[in-house]
Amino acid sequence: MRLVVARCSVDYTGRLTAHLPLAPRLLIIKADGSVLVHSDGGSYKPLNWMSPPCTLSTSRRGDEEAAGDPEGEWIEQWDVIHDKSGDRLRVRLHEIFEDSSHELGIDPGLQKDGVEAHLQALLAENIDTLGEGWSLVRREYFTAIGPVDILARDENGGSVAIEIKRRGEIDGVEQLTRYLELLNRDPLLAPVRGIFAAQAIKPQARVLATDRGIDCVTLDYDALRGIDDAESRLF
Template sequence: MRLVVARCSVDYTGRLTAHLPLAPRLLILKADGSVLVHSDGGSYKPLNWMSPPATLRTTERSAAEAEADPEGAWIQQWDVTHTKTGDTLRVRIHELIEESAHELGEDPGLQKDGVEAHLQALLAEHIHTLGEGWSLVRREYGTAIGPVDILARDAKGRAVAVEIKRRGEIDGVEQLTRYLELLNRDPLLAPVRGIFAAQIIKPQARVLAQDRGIECVTLDYDALRGMDDAESRLF
């Protein structure tokens, strides 16, 4: 990664046109070919950028050449061109304040809090969230086509298969449907009903689930962790 602090102007041309007038900014060039232009404000979002795949062409000028140019006394110009769309980000550097390069290596990736394994463990621990008198049969209940996240029994002792997603989409409903078809062939479990549980459930997924007789439950991660009491909220 290359970090450059410079007084520069920036122009984007292509599917849209945008201009940043001359000012001190932070320029970030990443190994994947992306270039980001940041100011000291505006939170995390760059003022402008070029996403990969892209190529960088650099033009340098002497101080005398820069002073003689009526279009602007820039000493270095970057032309960053997207290899698929042809869009171009042009950065003209008038003053190079600081520059450094760093080898960051391979990143292990973001480990999100509230992923499906965490949600599964919390819901299994607090199975009463789904109803009073409920009991846990097993997490990761094995079937011939894969494990069901949670197998439980309701207050009347009926079997319930629970599929858990952080973001509930149509694929998750289809997955639970396949589990239910298989589980309902087991005379010791049938009839088995399904619950599709997620922190966020897409409207299309909710409609499909309801059409197939599957109940949808929205999970409150903070409430499951005991960090939020829904009953004490004002709204």
């Protein structure tokens, strides 16, 4: 991972056009190819970013006859181009304050606690809740970008990746989409379909999941724990 603190300007062109005027910012280049632009505010979200797969190239001010930047001369330029969409993130560094690189290695993954961890354990123990003849392959099935909550087999023996959230939002659908893309490269598992499971799923997340061929399942925490018989309730 490379961390750069610099006074920079940023331009994004592609499906939309966005500009960040000259200001001090934190720039992160991750080992997976991601490039993120952060300010000192705005919580955890980057101001702009490019997700992999993408290609990054750098040039110095002296490599061109003129910078043509109305915000003044720059000393280094990053051009990050997405390999599939062609979207471009251009970062111009006018002054570099800090520049360091660190090898973080493979992350062991998030150790979940609380309701999501309980839901995962309960659904793994009661995998037939999803259908008769279903079987558990394993919990926390490892991938290069993190563990899938549950990998299971359906009644036909097909592979199913299940992502579990307390509250189902678009970010969770995006996360499962990335897992499915990797899992479907494995000939021993493919084809792998996805299930997005949560106690409550936002309508926008459900629409996105459906559009991507991902099934949505609403989990009843008490029913999985065996303290509520959903079939005996009037409502």
